[in-house]
Amino acid sequence: MQIPACVVTDPNRNPNRIPCLIVDFTTKGFRLRGNFNLSCGQVVQVILEHQPQISVQSRVVWVGKADSKPEGEFGLEVV
Numbered sequence: 001m002q003i004p005a006c007v008v009t010d011p012n013r014n015p016n017r018i019p020c021l022i023v024d025f026t027t028k029g030f031r032l033r034g035n036f037n038l039s040c041g042q043v044v045q046v047i048l049e050h051q052p053q054i055s056v057q058s059r060v061v062w063v064g065k066a067d068s069k070p071e072g073e074f075g076l077e078v079v
Helices: none
Strands: 003-009 016-025 029-033 043-048 055-063 073-078
Touching: 016 043, 029 055
Parallel strands: none
Antiparallel strands: 003 016, 003 043, 016 029, 029 073, 043 055, 055 073
C-alpha cells in the first residue's frame, strides 16, 4: 500500500513541500519513497496528501544507498 504524502524539509525556517509516497508505517515511524535528498538526523514533517491536517514530525534514521534495493527510500522515526 502506498499513500500519497509530502515531506516538509526545514519546517521551522524555509519550508519546502516535496511529494513522496509512504510505503509503510508503524506507530514509531515511516518508510518513504521519493526523489529528494535527506540526511540521517534531519528533522522533517510528513503530511498526508488527502488529510493535510495530519502532520507528523520525524527524524531521518536511514537513507537507501544508490544501486541498492531501497534506493530512493528513507526510514523516519516519529519524534
